[in-house]
Amino acid sequence: MQARGSQTSGSQASDSIETRASWVVATAAFTIIMISFATPYIVIVGLKPIAEDMGGLRSTPALAASLAYLGTATGGIGMGWWADRAGVIRPVLLGVVMVALGAMLASTGSIWALYVGYGLMVGLLGNSGLFAPLLTYVSRWFDRRRGVAISLVTSGQQIAGALWPPLFGLAIGAFGWQQTMFWFGVLALCALLPLTWFMRREPPAPSASTVASDPVKNAPVLGLRPNLVFGLLCIAIVGCCIPMSMPMGHLVAFCSDLGFAPARGAEMLSLLLFCAFLSRIFWGTLSDRIGGLRTVLAGTTCQAVGMALFGVVDDFVGLYILSAAFGLGFGGIVPSYVLTVREHFPSAEAGWRIAMLVFFGLSGMAAGGWLAGVIYDWAAHYQPAFMLGLAFNLCTVAIVASLVMRDRRPSRRDAGELPAAA
Numbered sequence: 001m002q003a004r005g006s007q008t009s010g011s012q013a014s015d016s017i018e019t020r021a022s023w024v025v026a027t028a029a030f031t032i033i034m035i036s037f038a039t040p041y042i043v044i045v046g047l048k049p050i051a052e053d054m055g056g057l058r059s060t061p062a063l064a065a066s067l068a069y070l071g072t073a074t075g076g077i078g079m080g081w082w083a084d085r086a087g088v089i090r091p092v093l094l095g096v097v098m099v100a101l102g103a104m105l106a107s108t109g110s111i112w113a114l115y116v117g118y119g120l121m122v123g124l125l126g127n128s129g130l131f132a133p134l135l136t137y138v139s140r141w142f143d144r145r146r147g148v149a150i151s152l153v154t155s156g157q158q159i160a161g162a163l164w165p166p167l168f169g170l171a172i173g174a175f176g177w178q179q180t181m182f183w184f185g186v187l188a189l190c191a192l193l194p195l196t197w198f199m200r201r202e203p204p205a206p207s208a209s210t211v212a213s214d215p216v217k218n219a220p221v222l223g224l225r226p227n228l229v230f231g232l233l234c235i236a237i238v239g240c241c242i243p244m245s246m247p248m249g250h251l252v253a254f255c256s257d258l259g260f261a262p263a264r265g266a267e268m269l270s271l272l273l274f275c276a277f278l279s280r281i282f283w284g285t286l287s288d289r290i291g292g293l294r295t296v297l298a299g300t301t302c303q304a305v306g307m308a309l310f311g312v313v314d315d316f317v318g319l320y321i322l323s324a325a326f327g328l329g330f331g332g333i334v335p336s337y338v339l340t341v342r343e344h345f346p347s348a349e350a351g352w353r354i355a356m357l358v359f360f361g362l363s364g365m366a367a368g369g370w371l372a373g374v375i376y377d378w379a380a381h382y383q384p385a386f387m388l389g390l391a392f393n394l395c396t397v398a399i400v401a402s403l404v405m406r407d408r409r410p411s412r413r414d415a416g417e418l419p420a421a422a
Contacts, residue, residue, distance in 0.1 A: 017204040022141040026149045028198035029134040032092070033156025035191055036099045036130050038164040039122050040065045042184060043114075045168040045266055046177035047253050053177075054111055058253065062373030064106070064118040065249060066366040071123020073362030076132035080355025083133035089199045095129025096192040102126055103185030107178045131362075132355040135338055139350065140203035146342060147292065150335040151284030158280065158331065161248065161273030169252075169266040206347065214347050221344045222406040229344065230353060232399055234360040237337050239396035240300045241364030242371070243307045243389030244330050246382075247272065249369035251323065254382050258314055268323040275327030283332020292339030293407055295332055297400045302329030304397055307390040311383050334361060 043050060043065040050061040079091040102121025106114045135153060142149045171180040206214070215221070221229040247254075251272065255265030287295040306326035313322050341353050368389065375385040 015207045015209050016144050017207050018142050018144055019204075021201075022149070025141050025198055025201075026138050026152050028195050029138050029153045030156045030159075032096070032130055032134065032192055032195050033153060034159045034163070035188055036095070036127055036160075037157045038160040039099055039103050039127075039184070039188070040068045040118070041161060041164050042103070042168050042172075042177065042181050043068075043118070044249055044269070045165050045252055045262075046172045046180070047250075048256065048262070049172065050114075050177055053109070054114075057377055059370065059373040059377050060111065061114070062249065063370055064114045066370035067115060067119030068123040068127070069245075069362045069366035069369070071119045071125075072127040072131060073123075073359040073366065075124040075128025076355045076358045076362070077352070079129045080132045080136060080351045080358075083136065084351040087202070088133045088137040089196060091129035091133050092196050092199050093129075093193075095126050096196060097189070098122065098126035098129070100185045100189035100192070103181050103188065107181035107185070109178055132358040134199075135358070136351050136354050137199065137203065139338070139342055139354075140206075140347075143207055143209070145288060147287035147295075147335065147339045148281065148284035150338050151280040151287075151332060154335045154338070155277045155280040155331070158273040158277035158327070162270045162277060165252070165266040165269050166263070169263055215343075215345055217346045217348070222403055224406070226345065229403065230341075230356075232403060233337060233340065234357060236296070236300075236396045236399040237334075237357060237361040238364035238367075239392045239399070240303060240330075240333055241361045242368035243386075243393045244303065244333070245365040245368035246307075246372045246385055246389045247310055247323075247326060250372045250376070250382060250385075253376075255319065257381070258319075260316060264316070268319055271320065272323040272327040275324045276331035277327075279328040279331030280335065284335060287332065287336050287339050291407070292336040292341075292343055293400065293404055295336040296340060297397070297404050299330055299333040299336060300393060300396050300400060303333065304390060304393040305329065307386060307393050311386040311390065337361065 043061050047058055047061050051058045054060045079095070083091050098121045102117040102123075102125075104117075105121060106117030135150060138149055138153050139146055168180055168184075171183075218226060220226070248269065251269045252262055252265035255268060256262050283295055283299060286298075303326070306322065306329050309322050310326070313319055337357055338354055341357060342350060345353055371388065372382065372385040375388065376382055379385075
């Protein structure tokens with residue numbers, strides 16, 4: 001039996017489409033996301049000074065960051081369709097230019113420039129051409145380690161949050177938020193354009209084993225209609241992204257309200273997102289073994305515990321520990337949703353389904369950050385917002401758990417698709 005298993009593993013390994021070029025493409029996509037998705041963090045770190053310059057309400061700049069996420073979500077559907085037909089390079093080039101120009105426009109200082117720069121340019125025409133198209137593109141370069149690859153690309157968001165907020169905090173303190181925003185736009189344009197060169201190649205053709213295991217179009221998924229399952233996944237990702245974005249969007253301001261220096265809040269945000277990056281490698285490896293859907297359930301459960309604690313923890317050391325734990329818990333959720341789509345739906349439908357899933361996920365991110373700002377303006381503290389986020393999170397746990405209970409497929413390890421030493 002052992003000899004047969006080794007022979008099977010070796011045969012499947014040789015049939016794999018993955019090469020060093022696959023990882024080069026994934027790394028380039030990760031770097032693009034890491035730079036482009038830094039743009040909303042300028043608003044997050046500069047939330048209070050921007051609010052002071054624009055009338056005093058925190059919901060004003062919070063809405064700009066939310067519009068960037070909402071624009072990315074909405075535009076991603078069209079960009080995914082465009083990438084499927086014209087290749088990924090064109091939407092990526094458009095996205096790079098729009099992210100840079102949007103930051104420059106928003107830096108001019110008026111409310112309309114902030115909203116147009118972030119909502120239309122950074123979001124609808126910018127990051128929308130990068131996130132969903134790059135996720136789909138990279139997923140087609142992998143078959144055996146797809147979960148890890150998707151996790152790597154999406155972790156660009158977390159590294160952006162870990163790397164940039166402290167730098168933005170220093171720059172805003174020294175030069176102001178407008179100068180920081182403008183020169184970041186210049187930097188983004190110079191850094192991102194060369195990286196688009198790696199997106200010029202077509203992905204390799206699927207291997208024979210991948211074609212054989214591809215789900216049949218219109219076949220039941222988990223014993224239900226495919227679009228019903230997909231609809232439940234879209235509802236679930238909204239319910240987990242609303243609470244996910246609340247601490248990320250308001251942690252710096254929350255710490256300042258508790259009497260801690262804004263720099264400490266930026267450090268906590270960086271720690272949260274760096275831990276999310278570290279955990280994504282773990283979550284991606286786990287999802288390649290137990291499947292995307294089960295990994296979503298584990299991640300959303302961990303996130304629910306973290307949201308509950310954000311409503312009660314208010315001491316300095318406790319917030320550092322909680323920030324790290326929250327990042328470790330939610331880090332694998334979004335890539336596991338993408339992997340779930342690739343596992344349960346035909347590969348020919350990957351482009352529009354992943355783009356639609358990203359639309360709902362980023363809409364949840366946009367709603368969460370904005371809702372937390374509105375609730376703060378009404379209640380003068382963040383606890384009610386965190387409790388609302390927890391309620392959304394628990395609804396997601398219930399939906400995903402019901403789907404997992406219907407999933408009778410063995411894990412990839414049990415099915416013999418991964419070597420025992422992997």
